[in-house]
Amino acid sequence: VSRAWAVGVDIGGTNVVVGLVRADGGGAVALRSATTASMGGAEGAVEHIATMVDDVISEGLGKVDGRRRDVAGIGIGCPGPLDLEAGLVLDPFNLDWRDFPLRARLGAAVDLPAHLDNDANCATWGEYWQGAGRGVRSLVGVTLGTGIGGGVILDGRLVHGASSTAGEVGHMTIDVEGRPCKCGNRGCLEAYASGPNIAARAREGVERGAVSTLPELAGGDPATITAATVYEAVVHGDEYARDVMEETAKILGAGIANLVNILNPEMVVIVGGVTRAGAYLFDPLRAEVRQRAFPVAERACRIVPGELPDTAGVIGAAGLFLASRQAG
């Protein structure tokens, strides 16, 4: 594409982030964020997001003295499952939208060509295009948040699969008789290592009598312990919280070793707030992968935190729009 800009929209269960992104790879020049819940249902969200898109275009182009006709289009990242060909949101776990023609509605509302992809695919593509994965050709992204998602890029191409659901690494079974998962199964990676499940595991230990500063950090009520409370306690030297983090790292390590054995990628990028735990997470995680994956595959793979903590999804959504125009 010859035009200089694209808009990225990153729709999550908690927040919607919108940004104006440079087509040449120079990051986002304007950003807006709002809570998803504040928007009402899908129809309300379209209206609200359209306003955010207009705002970032005005602000971004104002900064650089650009022209609106140089905005090539809009890329949308949304939790799956999606029907990518038809541009539909089917019935995501974390959103109360169902069989909604998001691509057509949002494209029409902002009068721009639109492209839809899975939110975790967008974050993975963002890291591949402008983040930790620059220069890499094969990469798996793992997004840790309210849920766990992922994206698979092989030889510079995003793998969508036969029905657009490739990359659902969060519901990989790593313990056949393990913790129940909200998806209805047992022992999914997500049942241990999503934000809410890190918090739940920490709370369970506290309720069983673990000695920890977690209840105090959570304002005295263990029920309000979140994953963020756990990271905070880890950084402040709480040994129980470190145990919880280490167990999280080992479980993530088992899941990532599976990805390394199956796909033998050059890189696994981990995206999400949990990466703030830094070496407390990455040291035991890498050790577990070294223990579990084939040595030839493990040595070929760097396991790194994302470099675009707030904007990977937005940049990737815009990037996938641009890539779709080049491919078509």
Place this chain on the structure above:
Amino acid sequence: VSRAWAVGVDIGGTNVVVGLVRADGGGAVALRSATTASMGGAEGAVEHIATMVDDVISEGLGKVDGRRRDVAGIGIGCPGPLDLEAGLVLDPFNLDWRDFPLRARLGAAVDLPAHLDNDANCATWGEYWQGAGRGVRSLVGVTLGTGIGGGVILDGRLVHGASSTAGEVGHMTIDVEGRPCKCGNRGCLEAYASGPNIAARAREGVERGAVSTLPELAGGDPATITAATVYEAVVHGDEYARDVMEETAKILGAGIANLVNILNPEMVVIVGGVTRAGAYLFDPLRAEVRQRAFPVAERACRIVPGELPDTAGVIGAAGLFLASRQAG
């Protein structure tokens, strides 16, 4: 390639199979098989296999009145890890060969251009090219035998990964604290569902007092129970053996559900003797995948037995040689 034939060599821990394969996809016209152990080490194997190659060429071309110059080359499938670029066998679990330049040695011994790939990749490619996967574009092969291997074909291309070890599905963790595996880890798929481990699980139950015809079928000595004994008992209505098979199916189902969630393929082809258990294996296996995988991904994926039980590896090795010439 314009030439009508290629030789496929399938090297396994137990047997080596060699065949002359039609480049147009018409199967193998001549086959030879020998035990790997009978060949001595790697050097002896090269000599022995070269004779088998000459034999299948003579026999096959004799049948169809063909000319030796119409044999385009030789494809070799061998247990990994391999260095595909250099054509080396590194240090496979199931073979006592180490850092051996198999491609160059065998190519020179038969005076034909040679191509080397992983044995499970070859079997997967055989099923894709001439077996259960004809017409499919994305497919995962799972080979069940002495070990468990696999191959990943996406959009008609075999995924090799960053260091030629992609597709090692057998060492996927499905139970983080599970059975010890010969690879040094715990809870690998292979630790439950390879032939020797199906047999080991059956023996363990018998030793704990399970009521079963297995010891009798094994000639009175439970120590001689093999996976084949288990299939035989299943078919003859032994309830304990059916329990062992059902547990095997569930564990395989969990591993295959992981592949379905991660890659969303059109097909998973299961290759190996265990597929002889038919519905006793496939019914509970498919039910487990339905239970564990994302519905949108599960519905898009057929899970089927291979259609080339004795020749998938040979046909695939020859096919990958031919594909490598077309690509290059």
